[in-house]
Amino acid sequence: MTAAPATLDRIRRHLVGLRMPRSLEVLEHLLRQLERGEISALEAIDNLLDEELSLREGRRVRAALKMGRLLNIKTLAGFDFSFQPSLDRNRILTLAGLDFIDRHEVVHLLGQPGCGKTHLAIALAVEAVQAGRSVYFTTLAELIGSLAKAEREGTLRERIRFLCRPQLLVVDEIGYLPVVAGGGNLFFQLVNARYERGAMILTSNRGFAEWGEVFGDTVVATALLDRLLHHAVVVRIEGASYRLRRHADLLPDTAAPRPLHPQEAVPRRRGRPPKPRPAELTGAM
């Protein structure tokens, strides 16, 4: 089958007019395959559209990742679940189904430094972007900094409105840096504005009981937790730091992984080593 030169010319002009550069690029190749009988006409049309769509999809995802400030990309495929046996892989895969976004839930990823909280938060955010959801990634310190700046400039309402737009807001590193005075209050205003309207993923190396200390204000911490635990999924990662995995022998005892909730800790005993903890305690939802 050979296409008439005039028809081919028109197709080329249409592809230019419709801004389909990738289709234009593959047109010749597909025609040759068609002439040699290697593909059917339907397959040629299918391929032509598929190539263009892949190009656009790739562009869309790249732009959305950049807009959402997801620059250091991590994926679920790149996460070694065997390194964190306390973490239930299926729970993370269920989260990757993204129903929590539609239900406007809050996912808490808790664990010691290096256990993979940021990696998993970004990986879930990347899944969301690929599925067409809007996402914004920030750390708590950056977020509070931006809210405080907006407040000084008289644009706090606009800033909060901006931060309410993404379907998923990731707030990383709660508890690493002390929150500046008034910061908890600003964060509360945002959390309250997003409450039951938009999903969040929060990561923290501190237990909820320590939030009063983290925010320097127990009243604000209680009000925050009231909203943030109402429709929530809590994932505790009890394992060790992936960053330090090759250097465990160099670590002082204080850097060894410790449970986030001291009351759940198995008391240390002399003599026989304690029995391993039951799986339902370490992997509890």
Ligand code: ADP
């Ligand atoms: P956290 O936020 O809990 O401090 P990160 O998620 O930043 O820890 O992890 C530290 C580094 O180790 C990152 O480069 C991350 O990609 C990597 N990492 C952590 N856990 C895993 C894992 N289970 N498999 C693969 N890489 C991991």
Ligand code: MG
């Ligand atoms: Mg982190």
